[in-house]
């Protein structure tokens with residue numbers, strides 16, 4: 174009797190202890206880690222039928238996908254196998270408190286050829302479709318990109334039924350010249366000229382027309398099952414072209430723009446500008462008498478150029494009865510009509526009731542009610558000669574990257590590296606080269622208006638944040654333009670287009686301390702200096718609460734070169750993970766003893 178009761182009691186105690194252990198383990202384990210080993214190197218490719226050099230990661234283009242869940246920690250060891258300094262940047266990943274991981278020249282010294290550098294960051298409070306790409310020189314023109322897909326935690330509902338599959342597509346304009354030749358052209362003051370083709374997932378077009386596409390080109394084939402619904406994550410990772418994306422016979426139900434769920438709407442085609450990402454739900458509701466064309470054609474070019482600048486992949490149903498045939502689905506016929514594309518852009522709205530990465534509705538942050546504290550009107554012009562060099566500007570300033578990254582100069586109090594005097598309006602003075610950046614106000618609410626006085630569509634991207642897109646129109650922006658702003662369901666995203674001769678306004682809450690890159694995504698203009706940084710400093714922070722400390726493995730350069738040690742390949746645990754390990758050990762021992 175007694176012994177039975179004792180056994181029962183000890184079983185109960187054990188159950189309680191076990192529960193406690195499980196809870197403790199959950200506490201201590203924290204957010205999961207995912208580890209990646211990457212080598213970036215030149216790879217041979219022939220996407221347009223002619224052999225040339227591309228940039229691959231672990232030999233692949235597109236590179237490996239980072240498919241993770243909100244709040245995971247990513248540890249990505251990047252070995253630079255190129256013959257030039259390299260940085261990868263995590264496009265759309267906000268790097269909250271962690272500008273040291275952003276991977277642009279203002280925050281990081283580039284990884285020298287033959288060296289490696291381990292990025293470590295948490296994808297905090299984000300969901301959606303993003304990508305990584307090189308930020309150095311014109312490397313992105315050669316590839317080096319891949320997917321970052323951040324899935325929602327199981328407890329957070331999707332605003333649509335779980336799709337039957339996930340398909341990522343990278344659209345990119347492509348040159349037959351390699352990235353060095355393209356850079357030489359820009360250095361010599363020449364424009365890049367039109368690209369030679371359009372790639373989908375690093376592959377050339379399906380041979381939809383024997384005259385236009387040479388034989389033997391490998392194309393992308395997307396295999397699907399009839400009746401299913403897939404989530405297509407589509408990114409424009411190219412040099413400068415805007416694309417119109419469409420699938421023969423199928424609707425595109427837009428559900429996400431760069432980490433925000435949109436109000437769901439069907440489109441027969443969608444304009445995707447350089448640096449932009451969207452998710453569409455596509456239902457395989459056709460009869461599969463043939464395969465179907467998946468098309469990305471360059472926007473706002475004449476018909477002859479469009480023929481060459483068309484990427485074509487194949488959508489293949491498992492019950493398909495034959496190859497795709499006939500003409501491609503039509504592109505919008507609006508080369509000289511400015512309305513269609515801007516109206517489509519305006520129709521993209523935030524779903525204010527959907528949960529984002531957290532259970533509270535996306536729209537619970539009422540951006541329209543917040544008082545703007547700083548206004549920046551940023552005007553671009555066509556590239557122009559400054560001190561004998563062809564350069565691109567914002568408000569008449571062409572950014573010069575200092576040899577010491579801005580963030581390092583700030584941390585080590587190195588004077589004279591940059592100035593916090595970027596003008597908040599275009600100024601009537603000759604253009605100049607400078608390292609002048611925007612002095613942002615921590616927790617300020619900034620309005621930025623991009624005024625495009627150049628001749629092509631440009632898109633702008635802000636690191637560290639998502640901004641609310643509140644207005645877009647042709648002509649010059651004036652104070653009265655604010656009357657047209659969408660103060661309710663403008664979508665929060667990180668990359669927005671500005672049509673030529675038009676403006677786009679965004680609002681951003683500067684709650685992420687750091688020095689963040691604001692750039693044109695068109696690679697030629699970016700390379701020529703059409704970028705700026707926004708410095709956001711919490712004046713009350715003395716304990717690294719708003720910005721994490723400089724990582725142990727930071728690379729030093731410029732004025733700080735003397736701090737750089739020869740690279741050793743000894744793995745070093747960070748202090749935090751050592752303490753976590755220690756605690757885990759203590760509890761494990763305690764548990765074993767109690768058991």
Ligand SMILES: *[C@@H]1O[C@H](CO)[C@@H](O)[C@H](O)[C@H]1NC(C)=O
Pocket residue numbers: 240241324339
């Ligand atoms: C990505 O991860 C999610 C969640 O773990 C999984 O369901 C999905 O199949 C993965 N997708 C791919 C393309 O591997």
Ligand SMILES: *[C@@H]1O[C@H](CO)[C@@H](O)[C@H](O)[C@H]1NC(C)=O
Pocket residue numbers: 382383384385480500
């Ligand atoms: C192929 O393209 C050429 C040039 O645009 C065009 O003249 C021809 O009609 C096309 N062929 C077919 C079969 O569509």
Ligand SMILES: *[C@@H]1O[C@H](CO)[C@@H](O)[C@H](O)[C@H]1NC(C)=O
Pocket residue numbers: 423424426437438439456458
């Ligand atoms: C979108 O189109 C599909 C057909 O392709 C249809 O089933 C669906 O109801 C449409 N959704 C909306 C929101 O219009």
Ligand SMILES: *[C@@H]1O[C@H](CO)[C@@H](O)[C@H](O)[C@H]1NC(C)=O
Pocket residue numbers: 460461462
């Ligand atoms: C399949 O759909 C196409 C396009 O809608 C149509 O022309 C064709 O007749 C259909 N075929 C069958 C067998 O239903």
Ligand SMILES: *[C@@H]1O[C@H](CO)[C@@H](O)[C@H](O)[C@H]1NC(C)=O
Pocket residue numbers: 331332333435436437438524525526527528
């Ligand atoms: C918005 O999100 C909710 C989920 O909270 C969903 O039920 C609804 O269909 C979405 N509305 C639109 C128009 O996408």
Ligand SMILES: *[C@@H]1O[C@H](CO)[C@@H](O)[C@H](O)[C@H]1NC(C)=O
Pocket residue numbers: 593612613614615
């Ligand atoms: C930058 O802005 C802060 C307020 O956010 C101000 O205290 C500081 O003086 C400014 N610095 C310069 C150089 O203008």
Ligand SMILES: *[C@@H]1O[C@H](CO)[C@@H](O)[C@H](O)[C@H]1NC(C)=O
Pocket residue numbers: 625626627628673674675
């Ligand atoms: C650029 O600005 C000039 C002068 O303000 C104006 O005449 C011209 O129309 C503008 N061009 C575009 C494309 O906005």
Ligand SMILES: *[C@@H]1O[C@H](CO)[C@@H](O)[C@H](O)[C@H]1NC(C)=O
Pocket residue numbers: 584715716717721722723
């Ligand atoms: C903050 O981080 C810096 C290095 O980035 C370090 O020198 C300093 O000691 C840290 N301060 C505190 C209070 O942890």
Ligand SMILES: *[C@@H]1O[C@H](CO)[C@@H](O)[C@H](O)[C@H]1NC(C)=O
Pocket residue numbers: 250289290291292726727741742743744745
């Ligand atoms: C380079 O990689 C090795 C592992 O191969 C790692 O131990 C080391 O920390 C890395 N170096 C840097 C600076 O991240």
